[in-house]
Amino acid sequence: MAIRENRTLLIFFYVFIGVFAAICLIPFILAVSGSLSSEAKIAANGYSFLPQGLTLDTYKFMFGSKSDEIVRGYLNSVSITVLGTVSAVLVTSAYAYVITAKGFRFRGAFAFFAYFTMLFSGGTLPWYILTTKYYHLNDTLAGLFVPYLLNVFLMYLQANYFKSIPHEVVESAQIDGAGHYLIFFRIMLPLGRVGLVTISLFYALQFWNDFFLPLMLVTDEKLFTIQYMMYYMMANIQFLASGNASRISGALIAPPLETAKLAMTCLTVLPIAILYPFLQRYFVRGIVVGSVKG
Amino acid sequence: MTEKAYPAPKARERSKWLRSLRNDSSLFLLALPGVIALILFAYLPMSGLILVFKNYNFNGGIFGSPWAGFDNFDFFFSSMDSAIRATRNTVMLNVLYMLTGTFFSVALAIALNELRSKGYIKITQSVMFFPYFISWIVIGAILFSLLDFEKGIVNRMLEGIGLQPVDWYAHPWLFVVVLVLANIWKSAGHGAIIYYAVLQGVDTSYYEAARIDGASRWQLITKITLPMLIPSIILLTLLGIGGMLKGDLSMIMGVTFLNPLLLPTTDIIDVFVYRTAIRSGEFGFASAITLYQSVFGLVLVLVANKLAGWYDRDSKLF
Numbered sequence: 001m002a003i004r005e006n007r008t009l010l011i012f013f014y015v016f017i018g019v020f021a022a023i024c025l026i027p028f029i030l031a032v033s034g035s036l037s038s039e040a041k042i043a044a045n046g047y048s049f050l051p052q053g054l055t056l057d058t059y060k061f062m063f064g065s066k067s068d069e070i071v072r073g074y075l076n077s078v079s080i081t082v083l084g085t086v087s088a089v090l091v092t093s094a095y096a097y098v099i100t101a102k103g104f105r106f107r108g109a110f111a112f113f114a115y116f117t118m119l120f121s122g123g124t125l126p127w128y129i130l131t132t133k134y135y136h137l138n139d140t141l142a143g144l145f146v147p148y149l150l151n152v153f154l155m156y157l158q159a160n161y162f163k164s165i166p167h168e169v170v171e172s173a174q175i176d177g178a179g180h181y182l183i184f185f186r187i188m189l190p191l192g193r194v195g196l197v198t199i200s201l202f203y204a205l206q207f208w209n210d211f212f213l214p215l216m217l218v219t220d221e222k223l224f225t226i227q228y229m230m231y232y233m234m235a236n237i238q239f240l241a242s243g244n245a246s247r248i249s250g251a252l253i254a255p256p257l258e259t260a261k262l263a264m265t266c267l268t269v270l271p272i273a274i275l276y277p278f279l280q281r282y283f284v285r286g287i288v289v290g291s292v293k294g
Numbered sequence: 295m296t297e298k299a300y301p302a303p304k305a306r307e308r309s310k311w312l313r314s315l316r317n318d319s320s321l322f323l324l325a326l327p328g329v330i331a332l333i334l335f336a337y338l339p340m341s342g343l344i345l346v347f348k349n350y351n352f353n354g355g356i357f358g359s360p361w362a363g364f365d366n367f368d369f370f371f372s373s374m375d376s377a378i379r380a381t382r383n384t385v386m387l388n389v390l391y392m393l394t395g396t397f398f399s400v401a402l403a404i405a406l407n408e409l410r411s412k413g414y415i416k417i418t419q420s421v422m423f424f425p426y427f428i429s430w431i432v433i434g435a436i437l438f439s440l441l442d443f444e445k446g447i448v449n450r451m452l453e454g455i456g457l458q459p460v461d462w463y464a465h466p467w468l469f470v471v472v473l474v475l476a477n478i479w480k481s482a483g484h485g486a487i488i489y490y491a492v493l494q495g496v497d498t499s500y501y502e503a504a505r506i507d508g509a510s511r512w513q514l515i516t517k518i519t520l521p522m523l524i525p526s527i528i529l530l531t532l533l534g535i536g537g538m539l540k541g542d543l544s545m546i547m548g549v550t551f552l553n554p555l556l557l558p559t560t561d562i563i564d565v566f567v568y569r570t571a572i573r574s575g576e577f578g579f580a581s582a583i584t585l586y587q588s589v590f591g592l593v594l595v596l597v598a599n600k601l602a603g604w605y606d607r608d609s610k611l612f
Contacts, residue, residue: 006511013405014414020402021418024425024483027436030447034439046445095328098321106318110325117336120592123584124543124564125571126342126356127335133355135334150331180320209429211544216572231431234438235551258445265435272427279427280420287484288491 028269034262035059042258058259069221069229070267076141077208077226084145084207089200091149093192096158097184102167114152128216143217144225145207154199160289161195162188198286201279208271230264233257346585350577362578370582376566377583384541384562390470391477392534396527398478399485404519406486407493408511419490422483430548433476437549441472466559469550473560476549488530489523496522525606532602536595539587543568563587 026049033051034042041052062070098104099111127147137143165188173183189196214228224232272279342356349362370377402422409415425433440447441462449459462472500518509517541562550556552565561569563583571580 009511010408013408017402017405017409017414017418017422020398020482021421024422024479027433027440027479028424030439031436042445046450047439047442047447049447091327091331094324098325098328101321104318104321106321110329113329114332117332119595120340121336121588122339122341122343123588124567125577125580125584126339126345128572129345129350129356129577130334130338130342133352146331147335150328155328180324184324205427209427209431211429211431211548215543215547215568227429227431230435231548231551234431234435258439261435262439265432268432269428273424276420276424276427280423283423284487284491287487 031262031265031269035259035266037259039257039259047258058263062260062263069224070226070264072222073224073226073229074267076144076223079141080144080210080225081204081207083141084148085200085203087145088149088151088203088207089196092151092155092199092203093158093162093189093196094184095150096155096162097180097188099155100159100162101180102170114150114155118152124216131217138217139220139223140217141223144210144213144223147213148203148206148210151203151206154202157202157286157289158192158195158199161192161198165191194282194285198282198289201282202286205272205279226264226268230261230268233261233264340588343581343585343588345577346581348581350581366578366582370579370586373579376561377586379558380561380563380566380583381539383559384564385538386559387470387473387541387562388534388538390474391481392531394474394478395481395485396531398482400489400520400523400527402482402486403489403493403523404515406490407519408515419483419487423487424483425480426484428480430480430542430545432548433480434548434551437472437476463550463553464555466556469556470559473545473549477545489526492523492526493519528605529602532598532605534598535601536591536598538594539563539591541565 030047030049033049034047035058036051036054036056037048038053038055038057045052095110095114099107099114101107131143131147132138137146169187169191170183173187178186209227210225211227211231214223214225215231218224218228345356345359346366347361347363348354348356348359349365350356350359354360406415406419439445441449443449443459443461443463446462448462452459460468462468496518501514504514504518541564543562543564546552546560546562546565547568550560552569553560557565567580567584570576
């Protein structure tokens with residue numbers, strides 16, 4: 001009797017987890033099949049989970065007439081992700097080293113200086129005015145990563161990794177006359193590489209997915225990132241769909257908008273999906289270190 | 295006599311201080327880029343809050359614009375309705391996200407903890423975690439294909455079972471449900487990983503002892519697993535209180551495209567500031583609500599931290 005009750009519950013758990021996982025996956029299947037469908041079929045029958053009239057037309061269209069824009073958007077996103085991640089990891093790990101340096105009298109002060117910004121923020125508006133009017137970061141490539149160079153949460157995460165390095169290693173280097181630069185670059189960075197990989201991934205994901213900075217700072221189409229291009233496209237489709245515009249121009253819209261949107265989705269998710277099996281392990285570890293034992 | 299043999303304690307202290315300062319100078323330099331970033335993008339914006347007492351104009355900027363006294367607050371109180379609406383929406387959405395997100399994260403973690411097939415756990419966990427990596431912009435685009443009035447899959451399913459199609463993007467209160475579900479979809483797998491990690495650390499002898507005493511699976515869950523999670527649930531919830539006034543501008547923009555029909559429930563504080571100040575250039579009112587968000591945000595963080603500290607001394611953030 002007891003065993004049967006247990007088994008029902010166990011089956012329920014298997015189903016619950018399976019269904020939730022399926023729901024997490026289905027939207028991506030929808031996007032992939034939509035991008036491989038023909039525009040006419042989608043216009044006639046609506047979206048579906050299986051490709052309708054399997055075709056690569058949308059991708060051909062995007063890499064034909066729109067290729068300049070899409071390639072540029074991709075390149076912008078890649079450059080921002082690479083430049084941003086490399087510089088942010090350097091800035092962050094150097095700061096993390098300082099607040100974990102044993103015997104440094106101001107390390108508490110530096111830690112609090114960073115920590116306070118998690119408590120209190122001036123909000124978007126003063127940030128926006130300063131960044132555009134005083135630092136002139138609007139419509140510059142630097143503007144799309146410099147504001148994110150120090151994420152305090154990730155800095156603390158890296159500090160946790162540095163703390164786990166045995167102090168004797170640092171001490172013996174100090175006895176040999178090594179200064180802080182040498183210790184940081186030659187000892188701490190190599191020994192703290194698990195942490196570095198973890199925060200690099202968090203930063204890379206943040207830069208790749210970022211929408212806030214282009215929204216606030218970019219009007220120049222040459223600087224559109226892939227995320228911002230998608231938003232721009234969606235907002236325009238929404239505008240066309242909501243007004244009378246769709247009735248009038250619906251038949252005239254030559255570009256395959258519906259499928260193009262989903263193709264863009266796939267192109268934006270693709271790099272994450274490719275790297276995901278590798279990323280996941282580090283993310284799980286980072287989350288656990290950051291939240292349970294923070 | 296001794297005073298001549300050794301340098302005065304004060305002088306000795308000073309030279310020690312100087313020497314350590316020289317030693318420390320490399321540390322100061324290492325911290326410098328981070329310090330500059332914090333000053334530029336966190337501390338100066340805080341001082342930029344004086345904006346609220348200014349009559350902002352573009353040429354004067356934050357610091358050069360003429361003082362306006364409390365005019366902006368008058369404006370703020372005179373159009374209290376929009377401030378109240380923005381605050382209500384922010385808090386309402388955050389509370390709903392927190393309640394539903396916690397519920398699903400915990401439920402998933404408990405379920406994962408019961409499963410025995412390692413391969414199944416690994417695969418489902420990977421799949422559930424994946425949406426966390428996807429931007430709201432992408433999610434919004436996919437959601438549109440699901441919810442579109444004519445071509446969306448959801449409406450076609452509704453029609454399939456003989457129901458009327460719903461214009462999802464025209465019903466602000468219905469869309470709250472969409473936002474809550476989208477939030478569960480994106481973040482419950484991530485939350486489950488945290489709680490599952492807590493459960494991995496639970497001593498298995500508790501379960502063995504309970505099993506010997508004849509406890510059923512359900513009893514193991516309610517009497518051991520859930521109580522083990524309660525401290526983390528309470529703690530993360532308390533800390534979450536600190537973020538109650540913070541809204542996710544990217545989420546609302548990515549999912550609603552600032553559709554005016556949905557603004558009655560999606561106009562959170564951050565969206566409001568973006569719409570009025572950054573897009574329409576009305577800085578006075580937005581600056582008042584920014585100040586209010588910052589100050590009450592600080593109060594909430596301090597309260598949340600105090601509560602967390604009472605609950606569990608070790609888990610206090612500072």
